[in-house]
Amino acid sequence: MVFSQLIKDRKSIRGFQKKAVPRELIDEIIEVAKWAPSSMNTQPWYVHVVSGEPLDRIRQGNSENMINGVPPKRDFPMKEAYEGEHRKRQVAIAVQLFDAMGIERDDKARRTDWVMRGFRQFDAPVSLVLTYDKNLEPAAISQFDLGAFSHAIVLAAWERGLGTVINGQGIMQSAVVHEHAGIPDDQSIMICIAMGYPDEDFVANTVKSTREPNEKFVRYIGF
Ligand SMILES: Cc1cc2nc3c(=O)[nH]c(=O)nc-3n(C[C@H](O)[C@H](O)[C@H](O)COP(=O)(O)O)c2cc1C
Numbered sequence: 001m002v003f004s005q006l007i008k009d010r011k012s013i014r015g016f017q018k019k020a021v022p023r024e025l026i027d028e029i030i031e032v033a034k035w036a037p038s039s040m041n042t043q044p045w046y047v048h049v050v051s052g053e054p055l056d057r058i059r060q061g062n063s064e065n066m067i068n069g070v071p072p073k074r075d076f077p078m079k080e081a082y083e084g085e086h087r088k089r090q091v092a093i094a095v096q097l098f099d100a101m102g103i104e105r106d107d108k109a110r111r112t113d114w115v116m117r118g119f120r121q122f123d124a125p126v127s128l129v130l131t132y133d134k135n136l137e138p139a140a141i142s143q144f145d146l147g148a149f150s151h152a153i154v155l156a157a158w159e160r161g162l163g164t165v166i167n168g169q170g171i172m173q174s175a176v177v178h179e180h181a182g183i184p185d186d187q188s189i190m191i192c193i194a195m196g197y198p199d200e201d202f203v204a205n206t207v208k209s210t211r212e213p214n215e216k217f218v219r220y221i222g223f
Contacts, residue, residue: 013163015202033152061176124194
């Protein structure tokens, strides 16, 4: 597939078939994605590929904590709420998703149900948990590297007919993920990526997010 088409076609997938993803295919995706650039070629990433019972235990632990009001605790500091333009864009994609799903503004039960799906990593058969060595902290540049790696993973997956959603909700309770995926404490959990074969009948999968025109965020200097 031509790269420009691939990058534009890919979209987040939030409904998956109950079909296992072969380990060899995941390995092939990682084999491709690891050609992402990184600061001084440090390649500061680890991938913990979780499936089956351990993933179900993570879903359960995440869900229980969220229901019980346990505050999010990640391995890195993060501002919890977006503001201004960022908040507007956050709301816009949520509106697109809720519209597609037919979830009304005041339907608290269905909205909560949707949020809980996120904490369950959208019931995907596989979750790739990306970590880096804690001794890299303060690790902004390594976190940047993991971002580049993540994009390569989702593109390589899409090229092979697999859907993904990069899933911040799945690691909001990082202690749960450490415990059930056996991730050592000297690694910081950055993000997880839910992966599986897209469920073509799941309407939220039809949602295509938008992007700002270049004029809004690009400056040319010295031209
Ligand atoms: C760091 C990061 C965290 C994300 N976390 C979530 C999440 O928790 N739940 C979710 O539904 N989507 C999540 N997404 C997906 C974004 O909502 C999505 O990438 C964005 O709306 C653009 O849509 P697209 O991926 O379809 O192009 C996340 C994406 C990134 C990069």
